[in-house]
Amino acid sequence: MEPNNDFEIFLVATPGLEAPLHAEAVEQGFADTKPVPGGVTCRGSWPEVWRANLCLRGANKVLVRLGGFPAVHLAQLDKRARKFPWAEFLRPDVPVKVEATSRKSRIYHAGAARQRIEVAITETLGAPVSSDAAVRVLLRIEKDLCTFSIDSSGEPLHKRGHKPAVAKAPMRETMAAMFLRECGFDGSEPVLDPMCGSGTFVIEAAEIALGLRPGRSRSFAFENLPSFDPNAWSSMRQQQPLAKPDVVFHGSDRNSGAIEASTKNADRAGVADFTMFQTRSVSDIKPPSDAAGLVIVNPPYGARIGDEKRLRSVYGSLGKVLQTKFKGWRIGIVTSNAGLARSTRLPLLPPGPIVDHGGTKIRLYQTGVLT
Template identity: 60%
Template sequence: MVQRRYSGRMDERFEIFLACAPGLETTLVGEAKAAGFGPLRPDAGGVAFDGGWPDVWRANLVLRGAARVLARIGGFPAVHLAQLDKRARKFPWGEVLRPDQGVRVEAISRKSRIYHGGAARERVERAISETLGAPVSDDGVRLLVRIEENLVSFSVDTSGEPLHRRGHKEEVGKAPMRETLAAMFLRECGYTGEEPVIDPMCGSGTFVLEAAEIAMGLLPGRTRRFDFERLASFDAAAWEAMKRGAARRETGLLFRGYDRDAGAVRMAGANAQRAGVDGTAVFACQPVSALERPEGEPGLVIVNPPWGARIGKPGPLHALHRSLGDVLKERFRGWRVGLVTPEAGLARATGLPFLPPGPPVAHGSLKIRLYRTNPL
């Protein structure tokens, strides 16, 4: 393999990797394909495709299920630290990184003669600081160095903060659902923004907010900043034009969230206001037993009930799930249901006619699954 060099052209192509929670790769493929990216190559923990810097910007802006967007900017073979040092000093860092922006290097090594990731990180840090002049700093742009079978590859984390941090949900309760996972679970339930959504145990409102944003055409990255804005390839005017190209649309639908915790309802309402969906996403304080079907066409009930592993106790949780199932079967005929839990027993306790569950999805130290029904 020859060391890769860049021309600096905006139309130059390289590999872009969309990272996601393991278990959601297939769903992310569907979203990325629908957004016009590809051809797509699914891999463990994400999806890869070839593109340019505008594709990097757009992926960060529009994809709801990606956790990060990595730009794989090149690499070279190296079998010892001296060789790594020499070739890293010849790498065209200035075509990607900027001398006035800090950089934070992380390195791992597998099945390679260079086996010490810390030593490799130090060599790359020194090469960048001494050839480009960019300082090494904890809040710098993250450069990932991977050494596998004596091949060194470099990737830049173009997102910065994880993409589930949309910038609107500033207040959260216990065991919050990440926005990226919520968006993918909505997608797996067949949600496209054209039907009402209800969450009877909404917490800080993640499912309801994501559903409302999708219906209104609001892009997930519309108000936050990204680390690609700190790279040499960034074009501020082109980026602003890209963001202006997405138009907000009106929807006659209402998206409802309920919770018996008044504090959670207050937080969800504040999050909706920051996201610009207040009035479309509405929240109220009530228990599951008070849940009623709204007038109009059926839609989707999606819920992330207490699991027991984080909040609540297993015994009462089975009773809660039975109550939820009874209410939905009695009052929500024609509606579909999606339920997220790590415990198959809790899903069974609802008595709902679930289809075979989705794959296990990594969520912190737990593996959660989505259980779905056809229309009740």
């Protein structure tokens, strides 16, 4: 067993966005960070687990590796699971949900393995098992090695806790934050999203500029664990660095319902004073400030809403407006279709890695500074 104060922590990334999450974790001072497929590993104590949930904009979940043992059959798994120090990690009065996966192992039946762990936890600790429990214990059996982790986050971390209104086909907050980072955004320049939907890019940009922590408005599964210290957590949450940016972050959309949703969301997130949303079509957009900055946009793509032929003209007119009116600005376009990106006629750099957006493969296409 690892000592109780130093765990391997696994930060779950959106596939394709491991690199910016790694950069963010390094910037935030997490120890021994290493990008791996599907996320980033680092090391730390329970307070570091809390801090990862509170502060990291790009992580979808924060999993804590509790330890493990080898097992080649169910009876052995059963015996060793009963000796595992569950009381260090789980409370007897808090329900748990167990999930199991198995690959390249002699214990190949994940469902049977899960049942053995459930029984071990209820009989040695007394904690009830429930399919909708907030606390999830994850068993991974790989090459006969059983590893236990706990999901410290609960609800996925893109659910910031202050965004009720969602337009159709929304961009997840965690992804938006990482695409902003990939575009070199650091909070010091204006941002415009001319197809802003429910305002995700604009609100994330404002939060980054203000130094607002993404997890400030919500609760987490780790609050139900024996290691949780409410006083230490309370003081961690209060240390809120608040910069006052001298730029405003802008969103526009031709749909007035989207603008209404964006405005509400910005207000709930506490960034209403630093964001501005307007109903206007793409052909009517113009630079919102004298200072140049970043235009970032997630236009509709064929697989999602609308058909490709019609969309080519949308992308074409977007490209035309940006090329003529936005000299000195950089552009970031998130789309699933390279042909649509090219139909903007913008001087695109090589695209970023393929990112899995709920089963749709998307990429970030960027320009340098437009001349």
